[in-house]
Amino acid sequence: MKLINCHRCFAGEQRRYKLESHQLNSSTTVGVFLPKQALGPRPERVPVLIWLSGLTCNDENAVQKAGAQRRAAALGLALIMPDTSPRGDDVPGDPQGQWDFGHAAGFYVDAEKQPWSLHYRMHSFVVEELISQLCTEVPLDDQRLGISGHSMGGHGALVLGLRHPHLYRSVSAVAPIAHPGQCPWGRKAFSHLLGTTPEEQLRWRRWDAVTLLEDGHLRNDCLLVDVGSADPFLREQLRPEDLRHACVRSGQSLELVIHEGYDHSYFFVASVIDRHIDHHARALKTDI
Amino acid sequence: MKLINCHRCFAGEQRRYKLESHQLNSSTTVGVFLPKQALGPRPERVPVLIWLSGLTCNDENAVQKAGAQRRAAALGLALIMPDTSPRGDDVPGDPQGQWDFGHAAGFYVDAEKQPWSLHYRMHSFVVEELISQLCTEVPLDDQRLGISGHSMGGHGALVLGLRHPHLYRSVSAVAPIAHPGQCPWGRKAFSHLLGTTPEEQLRWRRWDAVTLLEDGHLRNDCLLVDVGSADPFLREQLRPEDLRHACVRSGQSLELVIHEGYDHSYFFVASVIDRHIDHHARALKTDI
Numbered sequence: 010m011k012l013i014n015c016h017r018c019f020a021g022e023q024r025r026y027k028l029e030s031h032q033l034n035s036s037t038t039v040g041v042f043l044p045k046q047a048l049g050p051r052p053e054r055v056p057v058l059i060w061l062s063g064l065t066c067n068d069e070n071a072v073q074k075a076g077a078q079r080r081a082a083a084l085g086l087a088l089i090m091p092d093t094s095p096r097g098d099d100v101p102g103d104p105q106g107q108w109d110f111g112h113a114a115g116f117y118v119d120a121e122k123q124p125w126s127l128h129y130r131m132h133s134f135v136v137e138e139l140i141s142q143l144c145t146e147v148p149l150d151d152q153r154l155g156i157s158g159h160s161m162g163g164h165g166a167l168v169l170g171l172r173h174p175h176l177y178r179s180v181s182a183v184a185p186i187a188h189p190g191q192c193p194w195g196r197k198a199f200s201h202l203l204g205t206t207p208e209e210q211l212r213w214r215r216w217d218a219v220t221l222l223e224d225g226h227l228r229n230d231c232l233l234v235d236v237g238s239a240d241p242f243l244r245e246q247l248r249p250e251d252l253r254h255a256c257v258r259s260g261q262s263l264e265l266v267i268h269e270g271y272d273h274s275y276f277f278v279a280s281v282i283d284r285h286i287d288h289h290a291r292a293l294k295t296d297i
Numbered sequence: 298m299k300l301i302n303c304h305r306c307f308a309g310e311q312r313r314y315k316l317e318s319h320q321l322n323s324s325t326t327v328g329v330f331l332p333k334q335a336l337g338p339r340p341e342r343v344p345v346l347i348w349l350s351g352l353t354c355n356d357e358n359a360v361q362k363a364g365a366q367r368r369a370a371a372l373g374l375a376l377i378m379p380d381t382s383p384r385g386d387d388v389p390g391d392p393q394g395q396w397d398f399g400h401a402a403g404f405y406v407d408a409e410k411q412p413w414s415l416h417y418r419m420h421s422f423v424v425e426e427l428i429s430q431l432c433t434e435v436p437l438d439d440q441r442l443g444i445s446g447h448s449m450g451g452h453g454a455l456v457l458g459l460r461h462p463h464l465y466r467s468v469s470a471v472a473p474i475a476h477p478g479q480c481p482w483g484r485k486a487f488s489h490l491l492g493t494t495p496e497e498q499l500r501w502r503r504w505d506a507v508t509l510l511e512d513g514h515l516r517n518d519c520l521l522v523d524v525g526s527a528d529p530f531l532r533e534q535l536r537p538e539d540l541r542h543a544c545v546r547s548g549q550s551l552e553l554v555i556h557e558g559y560d561h562s563y564f565f566v567a568s569v570i571d572r573h574i575d576h577h578a579r580a581l582k583t584d585i
Contacts, residue, residue: 017527017556018564076364076567239305268305276306279364 010146013038019082020045023072028142032134033095034127039139040072040090044082047148053085056153056293057140058286059177060090061169063160064114064194068092071159074275080283084290087149091139093161095128109194110201116189117165118216120202121209129202132216135165136173155179155289159278160242163234164189167218167252171226179292181233181285183278184240187252188219194246219248222255231262233288235281237271298434301326307370308333311360316430320422321383322415327427328360328378332370335436341373344441344581345428346574347465348378349457351448352402352482356380359447362563368571372578375437379427381449383416397482398489404477405453406504408490409497417490419453420504424461443467443577447566448530451522452477455506455540459514467580469521469573471566472528475540476507482534507536510543519550521576523569525559 013025021044030037047055058081062071071077071090081088094100094115101124102111120129140151156177158166163185170180189195190213199213214220236249243249249265256263271277301313309332318325335343346369350359359365359378369376382388382403389412390399408417428439444465446454451473458468477483478501487501502508524537531537537553544551559565 016560016562016564017525017558017568019568023564073563074361076367078564078567079364079571237305270305272304274304275361276304276311276366279366280305280307283367 010142018042019078021078021082022048023078025068026143028138030095030134030138032130032138035095035097035100037092037095037134038068039092039143040068040088041143041147042072042078042081042088043147044085044087046085047087052148054148054150055085055087056290057087057089057149057151057155058289059135059139059154059156060088061117061135061156061158061162061165062090062093063158063162064093065108066093066113070275071278074279075282076279077282077286080286084286086286086290086293089139089143091135094131100128101125110198114161114198116161116195116198116202116216117168118199118202121212122202122204125202131165132169135169136176153178153293155293157181157183157285157289158185159183160273161186161194164195164218167232168216168221170232171218171221171228172215174228179230179289180228181288183235183281183285184237184247184273185218185234186247188217188248190214190217190220191251192246192248219251219255222259222261225259227259227261230292231264232256233285234263234265235285236265236267237273237277238267238269239271240273242273298430306330307366309366309370310336311366313356314431316426318383318422318426320418320426323383323385323388325380325383325422326356327380327431328356328376329431329435330360330366330369330376331435332373332375334373335375340436342436342438343373343375344578344583345375345377345437345439345443346577347423347427347442347444348376349405349423349444349446349450349453350378350381351446351450352381353396354381354401358563359566362567363570364567365570365574368574372574372583374574374578374581374583375435377427377431379423382419388416389413398486402449402486404449404483404486404490404504405456406487406490409500410490410492413490420457423453423457424464441466441581443581445469445471445573445577446473447471448561449474449482452483452506455520456504456509458516458520459506459509460503462516467518467577468516469576471523471569471573472525472535472561473506473522474535476505476536478502478505478508479539480534480536507539507543510547510549513547515547515549518580519552520544521573522551522553523573524553524555525561525565526555526557527559528561530561
């Protein structure tokens with residue numbers, strides 16, 4: 010684990026690390042914001058919000074554009090922002106050279122098909138390696154984890170939260186791809202990563218928030234989801250109403266707010282990030 | 298004047314415009330944040346904070362990284378963030394191809410030497426054209442202007458504020474190049490743009506906060522300046538102590554704070570931006 014850089018930020022530190030990932034079979038970068046409580050001569054183990062970013066992003070977009078550090082600093086929360094896929098010359102990208110699959114588009118699943126399965130294991134990386142590796146260097150409380158994200162990363166947060174309710178105490182998402190098995194971005198990614206035979210498509214259900222809810226993966230706490238009404242991807246790719254219906258049918262508690270006039274950009278993320286940080290801080294019992 | 302894009306942001310709008318500038322003899326881009334008070338069926342003319350960015354930046358860096366919109370929205374302040382130099386194939390850049398002069402390095406002066414004088418007139422662009430052009434399209438109150446900036450843009454804010462005390466009601470700067478006539482970045486730029494004969498060097502004094510103060514250009518209000526103690530450019534390029542001494546000697550009121558451990562990055566800007574916005578909002582009489 011190597012520290013790439015470190016900037017003082019809101020009395021804490023915004024760091025960038027390079028990790029060697031066994032799951033990804035490559036090195037990977039991660040942004041780490043530590044509030045002042047985690048620094049100094051008597052550092053405390055601080056609760057953690059993991060933020061998963063969206064298509065075309067790496068670990069730096071949210072670090073630079075979400076404006077999350079101010080509120081996280083005020084509440085004593087660490088922010089962990091991993092990259093969105095494995096990277097490197099030996100990591101295969103999209104066969105057609107598009108931006109919606111491959112590099113920066115790992116979709117937070119564990120691939121089962123060649124050649125993807127050698128590297129594309131973002132789910133197991135986030136769940137098994139990310140926090141445990143960071144804990145060797147920085148004082149994170151791995152018993153107090155929340156998870157959130159934007160777009161593809163919102164999908165990742167919902168799926169990881171529903172699959173691992175005891176690992177993540179709180180879950181939220183901004184403009185998530187809520188039903189990837191039924192939208193073009195998700196179908197393309199799952200076809201490559203998981204396969205397209207009827208049997209393989211059955212396994213897609215474990216990587217989709219809507220089908221996870223249909224299959225009984227529920228949480229006791231409320232999912233917080235914000236979407237913009239002017240998001241150009243709203244109906245075809247994000248499908249928040251599918252999530253709403255699945256929550257109603259399954260009995261999962263959901264706070265879904267459609268924000269009038271907001272689009273898919275980081276300007277929307279920044280506009281709602283404080284309420285997501287507050288949601289997680291309440292669950293993680295910081296002094297909110 | 299052409300609207301390039303528009304994003305809803307903190308209940309206001311973050312827009313990007315393209316302007317045709319007579320002074321710059323080129324088109325130029327500008328970021329405009331409008332709080333909700335300036336929008337809707339009964340828009341109000343809102344007070345304005347002009348933000349000048351630093352070397353290597355264009356109009357988008359502060360828009361995306363400073364996190365200024367949240368507090369500006371809360372106080373009903375517009376943010377106007379112009380580019381840092383003229384641009385275009387016919388605009389000459391640095392003869393040596395370096396990043397510290399030419400494109401993205403206009404230094405907010407009016408050039409007097411060929412070939413720069415045909416385009417490099419950022420001072421007159423900001424003072425004479427920027428707000429008056431924007432006022433034809435958006436409801437800005439041109440009687441309530443404040444000016445601030447970062448690094449080269451902090452130099453620009455101090456110089457414009459000292460030269461035009463009645464135009465700008467409030468002045469602040471983050472990590473400004475406080476004494477450009479005595480630092481490598483400033484001397485390189487001024488040599489190209491203004492010339493190097495003894496007579497030409499005398500004119501440098503009108504583009505340097507320290508020499509403007511020495512020459513009696515004072516303001517009745519207090520200059521707010523923040524600098525990071527870990528800024529790698531602190532001693533050689535920024536020289537805040539020169540500004541402090543010039544303020545003491547001239548009687549100019551100054552609040553200069555050296556923030557322990559902060560560097561020159563936008564993480565520092567974001568960490569102090571709220572206090573700059575508050576400084577300007579008080580002077581511009583918003584409901585702070």
